[in-house]
Amino acid sequence: MNLNSTKFKQTEIGEIPEDWKVKSLGEVVEVKGRIGWRGYTINDLRDSGSLVLGGTQIVNNKIDLSKPTYLSEEKYLESPEIIVKQGDIIITKTGNSIGDVAIVDFDIGKATINPNVALLKSKENINSEFLYYWLINEYAQNFLKNGSSASAQPAINQETIRKLLVVFPKIDEQQNIVSIFSSLDNKIELNLKMNKTLEEIGKTLFKSWFVDFEFPNENGKPYKSCGGKMVDSELGKIPEGWGVKTLKEICSITNGGTPSRQINNYWENKDILWIKTGELNDGVIFDSEEKISKLGLQKSSAKLLPVNSIVIAIYAAPTVGRLGILKHEATTNQACTGLVVKTKYSSYLHVYYWLLNLRNYFNSIAVGAAQQNISKGVIEETKIVLPTKRIIENSKLILESIWNKITQNTKQISNLSLIKDSLLPRLMSGKLRI
Structure with a gap:
């Protein structure tokens, strides 16, 4: 329908088409x-x-x-x-x-x-x-x-x-409007379901390889069940050639911070993503609800984290342990801890899944009167089983292919949501006719 031919009338909630x-x-x-x-x-x-x-x-x-x-x-x-x-x-x-x-x-x-x-x-x-x-x-x-x-x-x-x-409007135009939003919602829902399936595949693979130790041996057979040699470690039996380190040995670990809200210059330019724990949902992060300026970063304890950093919530159980993977450099508030994995030891996805498996443990040790928290120190001293370089590289190829698709789907969800949000007020007020 041509909007130029639409006549509007004034109502209690603003202008709407005359036939609405x-x-x-x-x-x-x-x-x-x-x-x-x-x-x-x-x-x-x-x-x-x-x-x-x-x-x-x-x-x-x-x-x-x-x-x-x-x-x-x-x-x-x-x-x-x-x-x-x-x-x-x-x-x-x-x-x-x-x-x-x-x-x-x-x-x-x-x-x-x-x-x-x-x-x-x-x-x-x-x-x-x-x-x-x-x-x-x-x-x-x-x-x-x-x-x-x-x-x-x-x-x-x-x-x-x-x-x-x-x-x-009349029922036929209502149905036309619904069809547009339904198609957007259906595509968003499909991508969400795909991501959920991919996430489960990733969890299953990680458990098989790094918890049950059934990664493929040199002959492509499950390691442990086919007689692969296991040795003692401080975390129990692990495959021969594997080791145990603390997270602080294999990651650079920092807490976030909050620039003073009394100084507008710290928040006005919105140059840098600033993540809060409510934005951590065990997925990839492209954007943030709030942003800070470069000056705000310089004048606060916030730290700039690179792409593929892991962010973990350390305040307020049951939020404790929630994770995010940065797909854009960002800072966080003090309720988050950021981990930058040293690639000579491990991959960021290996560390991500290790932390994900420890979610219940972190919540069980969280302490505090008003709210239960863990500290950066707890994260630093957390022990992790480290496979051989070959196993890390092989798992990285598979897990990164999974997460590349999750990332692609998440971007599409974000774009579709923006389209929906921009269309909603226009279509529902008759400013855009179909």
Whole structure:
């Protein structure tokens, strides 16, 4: 559709095309919640059965059932008005995740909601997927997150949710808009699944070679199970010719720092990536939420780390032990420790997987009253099994091919997300017509 031919009208939320409508959310959907007297207790929970959806099941605007909760059949049937069906939308009403939104885009089976979320069921003339994209745009998110009551526990009630204004075109244009966002989301989801598979392949290979010691011997057979000689070490039996060192012997290890936020010059130019622990997700890192200036780097304890450095979180269990691999030089805050692997000893991916395997150990030894931390010293003194140069080089070829694909996919995810973010406000306001 030619935007030049589109006439606009002024509404409560700005200019929109003349043929679009503005209505309250309560006019276009049914907003349901769990009635207080139909609440449930721990005694109503089960090991299997009917799913209960709450805020913890919303992750990155998707339904995540990796940590499911189940309710008794009796309690499930007691509230038929909040039985969840494919196409329904849930919104978090309480807590720090208030306003989080997800659409049930698959056949979920038997499911209901807990008291902390609202359930939206679309009426005629509005596509539930279109509504979902409206709810994640900036206007709707500001309304939901700023509409909470002033209390220790932020909360938004169903009546307030019903007052949210919704802008929408005719159903065929809604479907066209949905098709664009769905294609972007599907490609992002495909890349995420590919990365997850690749990550599992990498973990499996590392465990086989460097934990179970079943790397290929000179004849291509599994070393340990085919009688490869094992010798004693301070970390137990290891293959003959292998050794044990501390991480400080094979890596340059530094802590990060934070430039003073009172000095604008340290933050204004945004020359250098500055990583925080919340950005560590056991993957590659190309960018950061915040950046510092060269002056900020010079005037603080932050250190510039090169590409392929490993960053590990050392503060606040269970964040302790989370990892990142830099694909752009960067600095970090003091809650992170950076490791630059000396290539004459090992590869960065060998050290990465070794640290990944120690995640539970690091969390078990984290100490502190307000928050449980480990120190740079703990990382430095951590012991690592070092294979022969041949095994390191052979594993490096395989692992780097895996991570090159993960890196490529992650870049594409980032680019697709930027495209989606730029299109969302324009398509959802009619500034761009299709």
